[in-house]
Amino acid sequence: MKHITLLVLFVTLWGCKKEYTYKxxxxxxxxxxxxxxxxxRETGTQGEQEAANYIVKRFKEMGLAPKGTENYFQPFNFKPKTNPHDEVKFVTMEADGTITGTNVLGYIDNQVEQTVIIGAHYDHLGFGSEGSLYRGEEKQIHNGADDNASGVAVMLDLAGKLQKANTSNNYLFMAFSGEEMGLLGSNYFAKNSTIDLEHVNYMINMDMVGRLKQDSTLAVYGVGTSPRFKQVLSATNKSFKIIENESGIGPSDHTSFYLQDIPVLHFFTGQHEDYHKPSDDFDKLNYDGMNLVSNYIFDVISELDGQGKMAFRKTKNESEETPRFKVGMGVIPDYLFDGKGMRIDGVSEGKPAKRAGLEKGDIVIKMGDSSIVDMMSYMRALATFKQGDTTKVVVTRNGTEVEKELIF
Known part of the structure; x- marks a missing residue:
């Protein structure tokens, strides 16, 4: 009788278990x-592990099932590069000199054949490891609010929205480790997946989606990796000026899945002066803009729901066409600018552009004898210079052409 009473109590408590309500x-x-x-949150540190534990807590709150190799986690070990031209080597066991990264995986199982992967990297640069653009003498924490707490936050928001919606696909939500060291976490998962990649419908990646500008420009990469993407992106767009890029290859985690012949979409709100610096903090993010991005991606997923498996299409690898540089101007280009020329979104202290008097907002239209009409023509022109060269740079500033002398 005692056992029956306990069983009834257990069933009652289970039946009263509170369901997740989106917030x-x-x-x-x-x-x-x-x-x-x-x-x-540098890869392999205690700070990154605390972030991973937090993401697991959020997955559990939303009722996502674990889909890692160790519950919600997929740890991987690697030896860091000693030569920047070498590839990182994954190893099977921890040993002296190895680092352990941890992917975090949560799953919504709608009991169907195809799965959509939605991901964002959660690692960053710690106190300013390789890749930092901070030039101060004292080490400072690089919090990476836009890069990429923003993408993880939108991923978690989508997990909440998709709990009871768009059930023609399963959903695997992934927070990747090791992105800043070379897309390590996504690369490792793609080669050691915890689901059958043959049944992955498409992959959505979000990296730096926290700084939507006043003109509401949103970059979407990978639009050429499936024939349906362009039409769906246009049909669901109510808020953005979309800058499309067809290539499935780029400097973020979607690349790892494109290389497995999976259609990909990558969302990005643009570069800024706080990129890879300690100043990339939460108070500089556009949260209304992040809500718009999340809603837009949800609408894209909704439009694709029920359309079956997306056909994959290979795209031109634009990175193979990128010229190699011996020098730099010391500017942050506005990658979302779609006018004529290359618009400067930030100028680094002590660099050639700053010394020449170039400013944020200037649009480079000529370097030496080369006309600059877009980002690629700017890069081709820049690749012709070497250290010590002097050239004339013509920019438009508030509608007026200004000429400056620049010394590399």
Whole structure:
């Protein structure tokens, strides 16, 4: 009789288990992940592990099932590069000199054949490892609010929205480790997947989606990797000026899945002066813009729901056409600018552009004898110079042409 009573009590408690109700927690997630106490979430550190534990907590709150190799986690070990031209080598066991990264995986199982992967990297640069653009003498924490607490927060928001919606696909949500060291976490998963990649419908990646500008420009990469993407992106767009890029190859985690012949879409709100610096903090993010991005991606997923498996299409690898540089101007290009020329979105202290008097907002239209009409023509022109060269640079500033002398 005692056992029967306990069984009835257990069934009653299980039946009363509170179901998850969607709540927008984008800002709260960013604030936690970009807090100083996580010390910049560098791969393999305690701060990154605390971030991973937080993501697991959020997955559990939303009722996502674990889909890693160790519950929600997929740890991987690697030896860091000693030569920048070498590839990182994954190893099977921890040993002296190895680093352990940890992917975090949560799953919505709708009991169907195809799965959509939705991902964002959660690692960053710690106190300013390789890749930092900070030039101060004292080490400072690189919190990476936009890069990429923003993408993780939108991923978590989509997990909440998709709990009871768009059930023609399963959903695998992934927070990748090791992106800043060379797309390591996504690369490892693609080669050691915990689901059958043959049944992956498409992959959505979000990296730096927290700084939507006033003109609402949103870059979407990978639009050429499936024939349906362009039409769906246009049909669901109510808020953005979309800059499309067809290539499935780029400097973020979607590349790892494109190389497995999976259609990909990558969302990005643009570069800025705080990129890879300690100043990339939560108070500089556009949270209304992040909500718009999340809603847009949800609408894209909704439009694709029920359309079956997306056909994959190979795209031209634009990175193979990128010229190699011996020098740099010391500017942050505005990659979302679609006018004539190359618009400067930031100028680094002590670099050639700053010394020449170039400013944020200037649009480079000529370098030496070369006309600059877009990003590619700018890069081709820049590749012709070497250290010590002097050239004339013509920019438009507030509608007026200005000529400056620049010394590399």
């Amino acid at each position: 927008n927690e984008i800002k709260e997630d960013v604030v936690f992940l970009s807090d100083d106490k996580l010390e910049g």
